[in-house]
Amino acid sequence: MRAWGNSQRHRTIAAIGLGVLLLTGCSATEPPKAKPWASAGPVWHSTYEAPAPTVIAPLTGETVQSDALDHPSIAAKIDNHPLARAQFGLNETDIVFEELVEGGMTRYVGVWHSTVPEILGPVRSIRPMDPDIISPLGGIVAYSGGQPGFVNMMQSAPVYNAIHGQADTATTFFRSPAKRAPHNVHVKAREVVAQHDDLKAPQQHFAFSLDIPSSTAAKDGTPTARVNLTFGSLGTPSWAWDAATGAWGRFMTGGATDTDNTGAQLTATNLVVLRVPVTVSADIPKTELIGSGEAWVSTGGATVHATWRKDSQTDTIKLVDDNGVTVRLAPGNSWVELVPTAGAVEFVAPAS
Known part of the structure; x- marks a missing residue:
């Protein structure tokens, strides 16, 4: 009985083992099959792309x-005679310098770099203070000519002189039939810049904050x-x-809204007002910009008193507040108002 019992037990164990093998579908030595979910479903790929590297625009402080x-950059001597208005491209400038000229009027040095308009102008003749304004920019200066001594001064500066009536501007400067000479010389600015793209970008001109609220004046x-300026x-x-x-929105002498050729009011993120001495030779005023003096910076609806300094023709204008701390402008365009010491500056407080 014990012999039968052992034999029967062995047969039973063998039968159970065979059942297990049949249920698992593999032998003891067969490798396991791959799990069906291991390769099922979509294959995911990342679409992340690293953002392009950025820099601070040297004339506006904006991130680009x-x-x-x-x-x-291209700077241009822009006419501000009533017969020259409305001018082309002034609302696309990075910086505008306003200066006194003959007859108690003003003209502009407009500077374009972040945005270069298709057409700018009208341009007029160069003046003796313009080399001091434009030299720190390098790049190009566009104008209609001028007295030989003033032109020689400008041509001695470290910028490319694009002058109306010369062979190199025959296809890029033109007279508009919409205005009367001499207030109608315009410039195909993008074409001029493309002709001289081997020239360097300008150096940074001011210190900038991150936004308007963090600017010094605000x-x-x-x-x-x-x-109000005189x-x-x-x-x-x-x-x-x-x-x-x-x-800030601009108004002309007499109080009318000052607009560009599109009809939009001229605006500025920053106003930089410098009190400057002016000398006169042969009835031609010259803003003396090498030196230092009183200044104000207006941003975000507020104004801070400052001191300006420029040590040489190629130096930029430096601004410090009354504590000797560098003034930071807000990112955006700026108008630099070169008001004679014999003129006047008035800051009007908001109505209470």
């Missing part, structure tokens, strides 16, 4: 792609609703703060 401004300045008898522009747009 590093290769977006890999070209020279943080530490006195609330300001309006800025250059001369026919040069009395003003600026009014517009909180809705976050910019």
